[in-house]
Structures are given as structure tokens and as C-alpha cells.
Amino acid sequence: MEKPCVAVLFGGRSSEHGISCVTASGVLEAIDRDSWDVIAVGITTDGRWTLASDDPDLWRIDGGELPKVSGDGETVLLPACAGERTWRIERSGGRLETLAEVDVVFPLLHGPWGEDGTIQGALELVDVRYVGAGVLASALGMDKEFTKIIFRAVGLPVTREVVLRSLEEARTRREEIEALSLPVFVKPARAGSSMGVSRVASWDAIDSALADALKHDAKVIIEEGILGREIECAALEAPDGVRISQPGEIVTEGGHTFYDYDAKYFDEEAVTLTCPVDLPEAVVETVRDYARRAFLAIGGEGLARVDTFVRPDGSVVVNEINTMPGFTPFSMYPRMWLVEGLDYPALVEVLLRTALDRPVGLR
Secondary structure (H helix, E strand, O other): OOOOEEEEEEEOOOOOHHHHHHHHHHHHHHOOOOOOEEEEEEEOOOOOEEEEOOOHHHHOOEOOEOOOOOOOOOEEEOOOOOOOOEEEEEOHHHOEEEEEEOOEEEEOOOOOOOOOOHHHHHHHHOOOEEOOOOHHHHHHHHOHHHHHHHHHHOOOOEOOEEEEOOHHHHHHOHHHHHOOOOOEEEEEOOOOOOOOOEEEOOHHHHHHHHHHHHOOOOOEEEEEOOOOEEEEEEEEEEOOEEEEOOOEEEEEOOOOOOOOHHHHHOOHHHEEEEOOOOOOHHHHHHHHHHHHHHHHHOOOOOEEEEEEEEOOOOOEEEEEEEOOOOOOOOOHHHHHHHHOOOOHHHHHHHHHHHHHHOOOOOO
């Protein structure tokens, strides 16, 4: 029988371009080539879709440097209209050739212009099946302001916050900001991988943190710090329904005051990932219940990681949801499923088969 074809899509225009490439390395290595035909499509930092190598080794971190889609490959073109499966490449002189009949896309893009519903919308326009959340769920999960609005609407506890769009606005709302308890976390409202995130322990440092966050997004969110443990759960849409993993915990050392960008990708020795966690059973079940409710509240599909805080008194606060979480073999999301008996290649297979079985059209 003809094998289905998966297009692994990675790179992109956001500041998380390199992280996306590293994620693609893990997925490209894990896909069973006896069951799937694979094409790799890299999106350059200026947004051009190119035919990339499907060799996983080319997309790993090398010497402390993140990989990057060079743009040397031929331009890849989506189907011309809904109902077609044919993807094409543009050769020199503008000559078009058939690349593949694509059945499903695995979009491994992190951050804006990818994880936020934009890529999902492009694929929806031509009825291409894809792994993960749809347009609305992706947009809601990406925008921390609207994530909180949805979570509050379904009764999930979240941190207090102030949303800003400029340094000038921060100065006029200083009293409101300082009503939050120190420390606070200053974040781009629509970014990931801890890009532009600062922990602020003194109000004297707030302007510098805001300026850094505004480099990544025109909208910034200031959240109160929570004294507690950072506990995460993985959500997975499978044929038998939504599954929620046992919670995992992140503990940082070596000078990292939180799970920042360097700790996530360049200082593995400073990070301890534990799953399952040492918590009372009632607290574990609350975390898992909140994770399920958060996934369903935004209309999640495919996969997501839900981040929570557990206070010393055992109460749980939902921090955020990531609809395309870190997905290297060493990331927290696949490691939590490994504890459940689902290894990385099997997890990739579940995600691909679930997406392949989903009807095309409005989700």
C-alpha cells in the first residue's frame, strides 16, 4: 500500500526559529520511515518556504549554536486550491515540479507566525490536515491575556496580571502595577521559550524588563509571582479521547532564578525534570483536572502542555498552556509521556495518525 506522506514544517519568522529547527531534528529522527514518506520544509526567517534536508543531524544544536534554515533550497508551494494534495517546488527560471502528494503536516513552529494560528489558517485554506490545535485554539493559547480570560470564564484560578502596550502606558499605570506582589514576571504576551521574560524583584528594574519584553511583542503582560512549585501536565488527543499525563516538575539551579531560555536549551546540568512528582494524591488529581479543563476550554486538539503552580498549602494556580510545547526527545512534554509508557517515536506516531484521521474542513 502507498505510504502516507507527512510534511515536517519548521523554522519560521519568530525569534524561536532555531528552537523550531531543533524540535524538527527530534521529530525527523522519530518518524518511522517504513510507515511514512517524509519531506522537510523549512521556513526562512523572512518567511520563504524551502525544501530542506530531512537528515535529523543537520538540525541539532552544534557547538552552542542553534541551527537555521538557510533559504538555499527550492521554494515550496502549497496546493493551488482546496481538495488538492499536490505540493510543488519552484526550480530556477520559475519552472514548477511536483514535490509530493502530502497527506498531513506536522507544524513544529514556535511563537508568532506559526504557533499562534497563522500557519494553521494557511493550511485550513487549502484543506490540509495537520497535527495540533486549530486556528482559534492556537491563537488563544499563544496570547496570554486571552488565555487568562478563557480560563477565568471556566472557573480556573490564574495569576493576577497587568497588560501593557508601551513604556508610557506603564508609567501612567504604575500604581496598578505595583499593586502586584513582588517578585513579578514580565513577559511578551505572545511569545514562548521564555524569550524576553524577566523576573523582577525590585520596581527599579521594571522599565528595563518591559523594554526587553517589547523587543519580542507589542503587547506585554506583567504577572504576580507565585510562591510554589512549577508543575506541568501533558495533554494528548488520542483515539480513546483526551489523555492527561502524570504531572512533572522543573527545578532550576546554577544561578537560574526561573526556567529561562538558557536553562531550557543550553544549561541542561542546571535543570532537573522529575516525573511523577512527590505531591499528595489529591493535589496531583487537581493538577490533572485543571490541565484537562484548560485543554478543553480553549478547544485544544492534538497536544498541549499545561503549566501550573502548586503553593505550599496545596492550592493550584494555572499559569499557561502551550499548544506546541518543546518537543525534542529531552523536553518535558515527551518525557512525561515516557513515564506513561509512550516513548518518543510512539508519541509522534499517535499525533500523526490522529491528525490523519481528522476530517478536513472547519474543525
